[in-house]
Amino acid sequence: MDYIKLSKEISYALRHAPWEYELELDSEGFVPVNQLIQAINESGSYDRPIIISDLEHIIEFSDKKRHEIQGDKIRALYGHSVPKHISKDAVIPPDILYHGTSHKALNSILSAGLKPMNRQYVHLSVDTDTAVQVGKRRDTAPVILRIDAHKAHTDGISFYKGNDKVILADNVPKQYIKIL
Ligand code: HQG
Secondary structure: OOHHHHHHHHHHHHHHOHHHHOOOOOOOOOEEHHHHHHHHHHHOOOOOOOOHHHHHHHHHHOOOOOEEEEOOEEEEOOOOOOOOOOOOOEEOOOOEEEEEEOHHHHHHHHHHOEOOOOOOOEEEEOOHHHHHHHHOOOOOOOEEEEEEHHHHHHOOOOEEEOOOOEEEEOOEOHHHEEEO
C-alpha cells in the first residue's frame, strides 16, 4: 500500500475537493469514514481495496498529524480550501508562534500581514523546527517569522487548534510579526 499517495488523496478529498468524491463536509470538516473509503475504492487507484486500518496507519505513522478519526467520522485537521467555512475550536495560543515562508513573500507579509491566501486560515507553527519544515516547501532557506501571539490574542485576534504543532488564525496583522 502506497501510504503517502493515500494520505495525499485523503487530504485532497477532505481539504480541497470533497465533491469529487461525492462527499459533503459537515461544519467541522467531518465525513463518514465508510463513505470516504467507498469513494476511494471506486477509483481503484491502489493495489488492493483500502480499509479503515489503512487510515489509522496513516494517522499514526505520518510525519505530521493531518487527519483525525472520531467515532465513525474522519476529517482533515487543517489546510482547508473548500468554500464552506470549516469551524475550528478556539484556543489560547502559546505566547510566541512562528511562521516559515519564502523570501519572495516577505515584503508583502510585512506590509499586509499574514493572510490565509488560498486556504481558510493562516497556519502558524508552535516551534521553529516546524516553521522551518513548513517554509522549506517554498524556499530552500526560508524566512522564519516570530508572531507575538500573546499580544495579538489580548488585542482580540482569534486562534484555533489545528494539531499539536499547528495553530490557525484568521489573519495576523503586521504589528505582531517580526523576522526572527
Ligand atoms: C504566504 C502544510 C504574500 C505564506 C504546511 C505561505 C502547513 C503571503 C503562502 C500548511 C501573505 C500560503 C499550510 C501575504 C501569507 N502576502 N504571501 N500577505 N500571507 N502568505 O500552503 O502556511 O504538509 O497556504 O507565508 O506544513 O505554507 O500540507 O500555507 O507561504 O502546516 O499537511 O502564502 O500546509 O501542511 O501557503 O502551509 P499555504 P503554509 P501539509
